[in-house]
Amino acid sequence: MKAGVIGAGAWGTALAQLLASDDQPVALWALEPDVVDAINGRQENPLYLANIPLSASIRATGAMTDLATCDLLLVVSPAQHLRSVVAHAPAGVPLVLCSKGIEAGTSLLMSEVAQQAQPTSPIAVLSGPTFAHEVAKGLPTAITLACEDRTLGQRLAARIARPSFRPYLSDDVIGAEIGGAVKNVLAIACGVAEGAGLGLNARAALISRGFAEMTRFGLARGARPETLGGLSGLGDLVLTCSSTNSRNFSLGKGLGEGASAADLLANRRTVAEGAFTAPVLRDAARAAGVEMPVVEAVCALLADAAPLGAVIDALLARPLRPE
């Protein structure tokens, strides 16, 4: 029984380390040959998960065919690349999707993209408040594991759980995905508030009103309220909106300090998913008739379409309404 992980960024590497914590073999597919060499030669991934000594039972590879003997595949690429990596994965093996986002051009959630790319592979989603460095260090973490097939979900949960890593089962795949995708955009908004010195009241208001937006959009897409209020929704929203450890929050902080989105996004190695999700989410929400003013504001800032002061004033000047 060998688990495979597709994508050796921070989160894929941390998940490989988690699965290898009992010395089980783990195959880790990496895009960059340098990353393959560093993991196999020195048991480290300085490019994406620095200062974490990795287990010797992780074997990195640049060849997707090396995953053919795996009985479980965790997919951990950036959301916009999930379709292409899943298309090259071995067919028929359960896929646990760990990427957070909505596909540009199609507005599809990751489970919908994966089903198109690998129609014979069973699908689950793993999403929640999980900074990669903390999981790699074995710090306590709880997460949602969503799978429509409850028997498979239980099998996957048992396989992934560790003493400090606790999956909670759900059958609401769409709800788990929407929470993870939307919170990244809201984290940018909270980072803006931090960078612009708007204070902690403003942050709490953004988290709370942002959660209302997440809930409206989620319900319109068939998510269940308890999923949105759980680890993969509210839990991840609170984590990501509270710390510069979040790439999305940090991106927003830069915007709030006055940097342009184009400068902040140029030549990035690591992914801030909210920047890609925001315009797709805005368009999907408009098409569904769902109001998402905080998401709209983030889109305006990401497009460098309006000055920060004007965007904040417009949010505050919205008509008064019942909560």
Ligand SMILES: NC(=O)c1ccc[n+]([C@@H]2O[C@H](COP(=O)([O-])OP(=O)(O)OC[C@H]3O[C@@H](n4cnc5c(N)ncnc54)[C@H](O)[C@@H]3O)[C@@H](O)[C@H]2O)c1
């Ligand atoms: N880092 C975290 O703490 C964390 C936690 C939970 C979920 N996630 C999610 O996991 C996903 C991956 O994020 P990460 O933090 O591991 O990445 P990262 O920012 O650490 O690294 C970027 C990744 O993108 C890959 N990449 C770049 N171009 C590519 C291409 N053309 N095709 C395929 N892959 C390409 C790189 O190889 C690398 O693995 C994201 O959707 C993110 O939201 C991250």
Ligand SMILES: O=P(O)(O)OC[C@H](O)CO
């Ligand atoms: O660094 P971020 O903003 O991509 O957040 C990482 C994880 O999604 C937190 O759960």
